[in-house]
Amino acid sequence: MTRKTFTRARRSRLLSATAVLAVGALALSGCGQREGDSEASSTIDYWLWDTQQLPAYQQCADLFEQQHPEYNVNITQTGWDDYWQRLTAGFLAGTGPDVFINHPSRYPQYADLEVLLPLDEQDATANQQASDYQDGLMELWTGSDGHRYGSPKDWDSIALFYNSDYLADGGVSPEELGSLEWNPEDGGSFEAAIAHLTVDDNGVRGDEPGFDKDNVAVYGLGLSDPGGGNTGQGQWGSFANGAGWEVTDEPFWGTEYNYDDPALHETLDWYFGLSDKGYMPKYGQFNQDDGTLSQLMSGSVAVVSDGSWMVPAYSSSENFEVGTARMPTGPDGTAPSTMSGVADSISADADNPEAAAEFVAFMGSQECQSVVAEAGVVFPARTDSVERTEEIWTEQGFDTSAFTDPVEEGDAFFLPITSHGADVAALTIPAFQEIWADRPPSAEVLDRINPAINDLFIADKEAEDADSGN
Template identity: 60%
Template structure:
């Protein structure tokens, strides 16, 4: 996923500072925003809403129709923009005044938007201030509460990570789902998890990865799919669960930390083991598969017997017709837990919206039981509300996917947050190439100690020089 352009600290007007942030964006992009649906946002009663996920569009279009029936004076206009262009167009829209009134926000992006004062706190509006935090899954409101104690997004959905596997290949290997239900891992020999991965790996001569004569250089089916190193920087869809169950935490505080811990030996030994599976031929070598296609393509094509992926991809795996897809929890690690990284999107209100009352009413409706239950029944994500989660779970079961491996960590409290800190884009720019080097060139993960120092300098500079990010 492409990072949002670098954004400087407050000190000038929000639009001036955002203009500096995207000064390198081609003029064509900025000019194009003038023709986006947001251009007529000043019209009375118009609410421009942006999101990036095309799979969610139908459900939210239905929510818009339901909202308009209750608010006939409001007209919700939804714009879907793919992730790769979403953040650039959003930032450019803020500058030109052609952006949305409400938009789907990500925890890796919103800290910089908070600093730039482009988001409206929910307590400024009667409709959103009335929302009850207890209606949402534990922790989601905390994710969207800034260091000032004010909330900047209505919880929209949540996700965790689990394993998807080809049931036919599992049975051919003489394994059963129960073998995946009690597995464990450790950084020394990979535990029973690595045993399963090795046995599911098959070379072009039909020899399995745990059998004599296995040819690791000519593999037909990898036991575990892999396409890129970072997994959204924090290893979200890949190695985060392993590192977390080995005692690693990415920052010094669960939320809004100001020190990263990628110098932790617990992370280093996890990554050395994880990417070391490529040396054994159990996962694809770097560059063998197109990272943009994701690991779902590897599972669907039969190139991989099993992949780790997020709950936001359940619908994609449910659509596989060639074989039934099973799900399994991440393995129990050295700390005795089967942990998953948890993330949650939210809907944020733009501070300079031309329709503040309508925007707040729409944002509140997006977090309401009526809308979130509609989304839950569609089976595209796990909605943020507790009363909508069972509806999504049932929808997934009807599609043939067992949702329990995704819901269990939440129910048990065995989750860690996706990192919420300042300098998200800068951290990604430093960490992504280092992780890629570990995977591609198999350099020892201890190289991240140097990367960690460079990351933490950002926070130290921020503390000593308030204008350090000003361009």
């Protein structure tokens, strides 16, 4: 079966939505070019971005080839930023993958552009059962049209990672760190602990007289990722949710964002205010590309919040032991954690959709997910495989309950899935950077952009009404 071609309308929409990548698309248009129909029909091109997960998925691909000798799986790994540019370029040029690892923040736009194949319409993937996977993952990857566009691969949540030496020096036990509370008025016991773990160049702690906030040797709490992105996933998102903030009016496919919620404003003013007090780095103080991992590993900070997918990276520490603790309890009495998970998607222009679907079904099977679990790099999506990863991480000294308890107790919340994700990110990411860098009141910045975001969905509704004649 040969590669299908884009309809003129679909290519036009993709070009319009990704005009910023046009130059990159031209430069990459030759990447991954197939050599012929015969080879293309038997080769499944599979793309991913994570080097840590590559060995496990290569092992799964090898197992698939053993069971399906008529197919060959060709895996291409590309770093996160280049990955999405190359993927979009591949869609434009017709040289993209058959199957690729997709992200919740990206797939709604791809689904709208009709470049994804509905998995519920493919024989091999139509009968995948939601009960086999972590609660909510199947729903996460179900589009607004009711079709499923991803086969879950893993799930993640957020917790605190800490330098055990710094905790011991400060007299803060791991149990204490994992049972703190916060509020937007004075920061509660969490801010008190972060202040105590902060040490200036003269050895004075953040809660002691004479602390010099302008010359800090060790910050209590690290921060990077340009202000946490548009949802604060690994940064302030869990705090805001614990204060009662919901990103959108519905968990999935909402049509109204709540960046004008006072609960969010109070959270952000307190959170970024920690940098004013010297307990957290100021904007631009560290290379943002390095992330909180480098801040903790270099000894520059005592505690960071980060995702479970980063456990293997933190476990590589040679100078001190890294531990994990649960996020603090918020004003609403819960200790929430943002939750997400990636999935395998099939390109609408896959050379051989049947083969691609068979491969995707295998990657989501218990056989492959057991391989992923044994690698100990992420929590597998399947519930029958998670326990092995927990065992491996526990053996490495990581308290996995910091990640799993919020999920088991119903305190975890999924990142929102909506249309216009790229537009929302384009408006909000600079706004959160501004709040961190220049420290204006959050309401002053976010109340200005929230109507512009929600106008996108109002325009959609008006267009639908016009099409239906209402």
